[in-house]
Amino acid sequence: MVKRLTKHGNSLALVIDRPILDLLKIDADTPLDISTDGEVLIISPVRDAAHQERLEKALQKVNRKYGRALKLLAE
Numbered sequence: 001m002v003k004r005l006t007k008h009g010n011s012l013a014l015v016i017d018r019p020i021l022d023l024l025k026i027d028a029d030t031p032l033d034i035s036t037d038g039e040v041l042i043i044s045p046v047r048d049a050a051h052q053e054r055l056e057k058a059l060q061k062v063n064r065k066y067g068r069a070l071k072l073l074a075e
Contacts, residue, residue: 024045032044
């Protein structure tokens with residue numbers, strides 16, 4: 001999807017389509033983290049600490065169980 005920025009006062013705004021907002025469960029009250037790697041703009045919803053901890057535990061479990069296989073596949 002290609003989007004263009006729109007003028008909003010002295011700033012520019014990015015309008016995000018409703019289907020994307022619904023998919024990511026983002027609404028007007030959702031805090032967003034905006035960062036960059038120097039080439040790409042990264043916008044992601046800020047999730048609570050409990051959600052982040054569950055995600056990290058799940059990743060650790062997958063890495064313990066399948067780490068060797070994933071490493072071999074990467075080579």
